Amino acid sequence: MTTDTTMKERMNIVIVGHVDHGKSTLLGRLYADTGTLPIGKLEKIQAICQQQGKEFEYAFLFDAFLEEQQQGITIDTARTFFSWGGRQYIIIDAPGHKEFLKNMVSGAARAEAALLIIDALEGVRDQSKRHGLLLSMLGVKQVTVVVNKMDLVSYREDTFKGIEKEYRDFLNQLNVTPQYVIPASAKLGVNIAQVSPETPWYTGPSVLDSLAHFSLETTLTEKPLRLPIQDVYKFDARRILVGRITAGKLKIGDRLVFSPSNKSANIQTIEAFNIDPPPTQAVAGQSVGITLDEQIFVERGQIAAQETDRPLVSTRIRANLFWLGKRPLEIRRPYSLRMATREVPCEIATIHRIVDANNLNDRQTQSSVQRNEVADITLRTKTPMAFDLYTSFETTGRFVLVDDYDVAGGGIITESVPDEQESFRTEARERDSAWVKGDVGTADRAKQYGHQAAVLLLTGPDTTAKGFLARKLETVLVAEGRHAYLLSPENLQRGLDADLVETKPDEVIRRFGEVIRLLTDTGLLVICTTNAFPQASRHLLPTLQTLVNPIPVITIHMAKDLTGPQPDTDLAFAGPENFDDCTHSLIELLKTRGILGESSRGQGEFQFSI
Amino acid sequence: MKHLRQLEDQSVFILREAYKNFDNLAMLWSMGKDSTVLLWLARKAFFGHVPFPLLHVDTSYKIPAMIEYRDRLAREWRLNLIVGQNKKALAEGMNHTKGRVECCTALKTQGLKQLLEDKGYTGVILGVRSDEDSTRAKERYFSPRDKNNEWDFRDQPPELWDQYKISFPPGTHIRIHPLLDWTEINIWEYIKLENIPFLDNLYLDQGTGKRYRSLGCEPCTFPIESTAKNVDEVIIELRNTKVAERAGRAQDEGRGMEQLRKDGYM
Ligand SMILES: Nc1nc2c(ncn2[C@@H]2O[C@H](COP(=O)(O)OP(=O)(O)OP(=O)(O)O)[C@@H](O)[C@H]2O)c(=O)[nH]1
Ligand SMILES: [Mg+2]
Numbered sequence: 001m002t003t004d005t006t007m008k009e010r011m012n013i014v015i016v017g018h019v020d021h022g023k024s025t026l027l028g029r030l031y032a033d034t035g036t037l038p039i040g041k042l043e044k045i046q047a048i049c050q051q052q053g054k055e056f057e058y059a060f061l062f063d064a065f066l067e068e069q070q071q072g073i074t075i076d077t078a079r080t081f082f083s084w085g086g087r088q089y090i091i092i093d094a095p096g097h098k099e100f101l102k103n104m105v106s107g108a109a110r111a112e113a114a115l116l117i118i119d120a121l122e123g124v125r126d127q128s129k130r131h132g133l134l135l136s137m138l139g140v141k142q143v144t145v146v147v148n149k150m151d152l153v154s155y156r157e158d159t160f161k162g163i164e165k166e167y168r169d170f171l172n173q174l175n176v177t178p179q180y181v182i183p184a185s186a187k188l189g190v191n192i193a194q195v196s197p198e199t200p201w202y203t204g205p206s207v208l209d210s211l212a213h214f215s216l217e218t219t220l221t222e223k224p225l226r227l228p229i230q231d232v233y234k235f236d237a238r239r240i241l242v243g244r245i246t247a248g249k250l251k252i253g254d255r256l257v258f259s260p261s262n263k264s265a266n267i268q269t270i271e272a273f274n275i276d277p278p279p280t281q282a283v284a285g286q287s288v289g290i291t292l293d294e295q296i297f298v299e300r301g302q303i304a305a306q307e308t309d310r311p312l313v314s315t316r317i318r319a320n321l322f323w324l325g326k327r328p329l330e331i332r333r334p335y336s337l338r339m340a341t342r343e344v345p346c347e348i349a350t351i352h353r354i355v356d357a358n359n360l361n362d363r364q365t366q367s368s369v370q371r372n373e374v375a376d377i378t379l380r381t382k383t384p385m386a387f388d389l390y391t392s393f394e395t396t397g398r399f400v401l402v403d404d405y406d407v408a409g410g411g412i413i414t415e416s417v418p419d420e421q422e423s424f425r426t427e428a429r430e431r432d433s434a435w436v437k438g439d440v441g442t443a444d445r446a447k448q449y450g451h452q453a454a455v456l457l458l459t460g461p462d463t464t465a466k467g468f469l470a471r472k473l474e475t476v477l478v479a480e481g482r483h484a485y486l487l488s489p490e491n492l493q494r495g496l497d498a499d500l501v502e503t504k505p506d507e508v509i510r511r512f513g514e515v516i517r518l519l520t521d522t523g524l525l526v527i528c529t530t531n532a533f534p535q536a537s538r539h540l541l542p543t544l545q546t547l548v549n550p551i552p553v554i555t556i557h558m559a560k561d562l563t564g565p566q567p568d569t570d571l572a573f574a575g576p577e578n579f580d581d582c583t584h585s586l587i588e589l590l591k592t593r594g595i596l597g598e599s600s601r602g603q604g605e606f607q608f609s610i
Numbered sequence: 611m612k613h614l615r616q617l618e619d620q621s622v623f624i625l626r627e628a629y630k631n632f633d634n635l636a637m638l639w640s641m642g643k644d645s646t647v648l649l650w651l652a653r654k655a656f657f658g659h660v661p662f663p664l665l666h667v668d669t670s671y672k673i674p675a676m677i678e679y680r681d682r683l684a685r686e687w688r689l690n691l692i693v694g695q696n697k698k699a700l701a702e703g704m705n706h707t708k709g710r711v712e713c714c715t716a717l718k719t720q721g722l723k724q725l726l727e728d729k730g731y732t733g734v735i736l737g738v739r740s741d742e743d744s745t746r747a748k749e750r751y752f753s754p755r756d757k758n759n760e761w762d763f764r765d766q767p768p769e770l771w772d773q774y775k776i777s778f779p780p781g782t783h784i785r786i787h788p789l790l791d792w793t794e795i796n797i798w799e800y801i802k803l804e805n806i807p808f809l810d811n812l813y814l815d816q817g818t819g820k821r822y823r824s825l826g827c828e829p830c831t832f833p834i835e836s837t838a839k840n841v842d843e844v845i846i847e848l849r850n851t852k853v854a855e856r857a858g859r860a861q862d863e864g865r866g867m868e869q870l871r872k873d874g875y876m
Contacts (some may be wrong), residue, residue, distance in 0.1 A: 010613045038854040063765065064744030065868065076766055077741040078747040081793050090740075090791060102768040103753055106750070111771045138770075230623070231630045235659040242655075244623045245771075273654045274804060286615075287622040289657060300630065324768050338773050400773040410770045 011215060012090045013384070014108045016135065017117035018125040019096035022148040024074050026117060026186035027093050028058025030208060033193035036082060037061070058186070062093045077107030088158030088240070096127050101134075101372050102225035102324040105410070108135060113142035115207065115216035119160055120183070120317065121152040130357040132167075134376060136174040137412055139394050143171070144180045144210050150199065151185040157201045165444060182211050220284040223247040226388070226396050228340035229258070229302045235291070240271050240289040243297055246340065246395035248306075250290070251281035256304040258296070259386035260425075261550035262373055263434040265292040297550050301342030303396060303413040307433065311386040311396060311426060318415035321401070322374045325408030329369040335408075338382055339399035345382040346401070352376040369409075369601050378417055384425070384546070389413055420539075422547040424510065428517075445523035450597040453551050454522040454590070458529040459569065460558035466529040469558065469579055473527050475581050484525040487516065492578050509540055513547035520551045525595075539542050548577045548591060552595065557584060614800050618651065621788040623772065624751055625655040625735070629662065632733030636692070638722075638876060641662040641676045642825045643808055644737035646683075647797050648789055650806050652686065652735075654711050661771040663690040665725055665734075669717040670700055671827035679809050694725035706829045711870060713830075719875045723759045726783060731737045735786045736876050741793045742855060745871045753785045754778055759874030761785075785876075794855050802841045815839050824855055 015023045031037050045060045062078040074095035114135050140489040153159045164181045171437045183199050184191040188197045193208045225248030233240045257264040270279045271289035282288045303311050323329045337346040355374040369375040390397030390412035446452045458466040477484035489512050494530040519526045545553050555569040562574040573582050590596040639645045652660050665733035684691040699716040706713045740747045767775050812822045820833035838844040
């Protein structure tokens with residue numbers, strides 16, 4: 001295939017800094033002085049400026065909206081295309097006004113490098129620092145600082161040096177070293193496209209030349225594999241898992257482990273459209289499709305990795321977070337956390353401190369984080385999720401929080417905080433990876449049985465007929481031809497648990513969980529109640545979930561009445577009511593969840609696929 | 611070539627996010643080079659399938675060859691093609707002589723709005739690119755539109771890393787823009803790389819010294835002077851030109867495009 005190779009690389013650069021410090025002007029000037037504007041563009045801007053009775057404004061080239069031009073301010077980020085020296089740049093012009101920080105962040109989050117502009121006359125201001133701090137949180141590590149409007153300080157070296165020192169010291173605290181600090185005048189084109197005589201004391205490159213010194217990330221492929229699963233397709237005979245590799249590489253035959261399910265299988269093929277011959281390997285950055293040699297349970301949000309280097313799993317993480325929401329971030333409000341392709345409900349457990357962007361000091365602990373603030377927090381997710389620390393993996397080490405309909409904040413994970421399931425989770429992981437399998441897979445069993453394995457757990461206070469419904473469920477399911485089994489926890493007391501002389505509730509639950517895990521591995525629908533665990537029932541559910549993971553635990557709550565707050569369960573029934581109806585609703589639920597196939601005994605259209 | 615694969619990987623990721631998160635999704639196809647590349651990228655993302663309908667808002671003033679090409683590809687690629695038209699405005703005699711912005715608003719913006727309302731689409735994929743005009747440069751990949759289809763560019767939601775806006779209040783919808791990072795040259799380079807069938811009779815010089823650079827309605831789109839007879843020559847021409855792509859599109863004059871796009875134009 002012959003295609004043009006003159007344009008080999010792409011790079012995204014963002015221009016940030018305090019309001020009015022000359023970001024848009026600098027960008028406009030860069031285009032004008034390199035002759036890269038379309039014909040008639042400058043004349044068009046000239047006409048607009050004249051009409052508004054203003055001096056010529058290079059900024060209007062990108063501040064396209066009438067509101068922006070009237071107010072002389074950038075409101076939203078603009079993507080501009082700039083080709084130079086064999087690179088295709090997208091230069092993103094970000095707004096500097098505090099009001100539009102969310103737009104600045106949206107622009108900077110797409111960038112690999114940044115130009116940070118500081119007005120020589122005004123010096124380092126609030127947003128100069130806040131933008132610097134956010135760049136480091138957004139993963140933009142390469143920064144060049146431009147001290148602009150040098151014409152307003154008569155190109156004085158001492159003024160420049162003062163600003164340079166102040167800002168270098170600030171960046172230092174963030175572990176960022178600027179590549180260059182360039183004195184310039186965007187308006188007059190000094191040191192923009194070429195080094196100019198106005199600053200004879202300056203020996204570095206022009207802004208234009210400094211761009212070539214930003215380097216492209218190349219080490220990502222050398223890291224351990226991370227492939228967050230985006231979706232599972234079954235458009236034809238193939239069951240294709242798709243996703244974008246965020247780190248490392250993969251090839252046909254590689255063994256993949258999926259977190260947090262701990263299921264594993266080998267890559268059978270790498271699928272692609274209109275590529276001949278089909279690929280045999282893929283690397284970080286690519287959007288891929290793979291098939292596996294075994295039909296294991298995989299769904300969106302899981303992360304595929306190699307067995308030797310898996311992501312962390314917990315329900316608790318510590319993070320540095322910046323908040324952009326319309327209302328403040330508050331402890332114990334429900335939010336949705338999205339990390340790579342995973343989405344889980346979460347809440348903030350602790351706000352440790354608020355970082356003051358101006359001097360990077362801590363402020364007093366608070367119960368909320370205001371808009372545009374940065375905070376150190378611990379949060380708790382409803383279900384366990386796989387993740388990494390930001391320092392080792394960028395993409396799987398950061399997340400956003402969604403408040404209502406909007407992405408309202410972003411964070412980078414600094415620490416995995418162990419939760420009470422930690423030891424059970426380790427047990428399950430080690431047990432699963434050492435498990436000796438037969439030739440019959442989960443999918444084969446499900447196909448034969450006409451259903452997947454699941455745990456049906458009945459919860460609720462005494463005397464709500466949990467036991468009665470449990471027995472009825474077993475009867476009805478078996479009569480329908482399903483493979484269901486009622487396991488009463490008491491049944492373990494005289495047998496498996498006979499050696500437990502003292503009461504050890506945790507151990508009783510652990511053994512119960514491991515037995516259920518065995519039963520579900522045979523493909524059964526296991527029915528049980530919390531009857532035997534009056535005190536420990538709060539721990540029962542999470543422990544069961546950890547030990548049988550990824551088999552679903554369906555919870556059915558039996559209450560005396562449905563007034564007052566109810567636990568968060570899959571189904572809830574009030575008091576002694578019509579048990580036929582209860583059974584019917586449950587069976588319908590199992591069908592909508594894809595656990596029960598439409599008909600029993602495997603003859604139906606049931607397919608083990610998600 | 612690497613830069614094209616990078617663009618492809620990003621667009622495919624966006625398309626798959628759209629497909630996963632929107633139950634009622636559709637893609638606009640105008641048969642132009644951009645939306646055809648977009649359609650091709652969908653076939654990439656879904657391994658030869660296009661699992662959502664393609665919408666064509668037909669103004670009735672399109673160049674006839676475009677319709678022929680549309681129907682041929684729809685057959686060959688087994689597309690679910692849905693054609694919408696603002697019949698009422700056409701019956702009342704709407705055309706460009708009543709004002710270009712008025713005509714675009716009635717036949718395209720309103721035509722699209724009706725189609726979206728009728729079918730209740732909550733996600734619409736479009737092939738707009740940032741380098742087309744300066745309002746498109748400010749678009750998000752996933753951009754919310756309100757009940758009246760309007761774009762509130764003053765208050766766009768944050769878009770962080772690969773996390774897009776996928777939840778929205780009832781009655782509103784999301785415009786999805788997988789091609790924002792592509793330039794006009796990238797589109798042609800990719801057409802060549804993947805050998806994508808395009809409207810060569812219109813986009814290439816057929817011996818008249820003219821070709822179309824951008825396709826719209828017949829009365830409002832003008833060919834440019836060009837002797838480019840194949841894709842390579844188009845790419846070389848674009849590298850050396852300093853004329854804006856949409857210079858031949860009449861509705862872009864003055865602040866026409868800004869107003870159109872605010873009101874829901876694609
Ligand atoms: N004297 C002088 N004025 C400048 C220079 N650069 C920019 N300006 C002026 O400063 C004002 C603000 O410039 P912009 O480029 O709009 O600033 P900005 O940083 O993009 O502002 P926001 O995007 O709103 O944050 C304009 O009036 C410019 O003409 C310079 O080097 N010297
Ligand atoms: Mg600006």
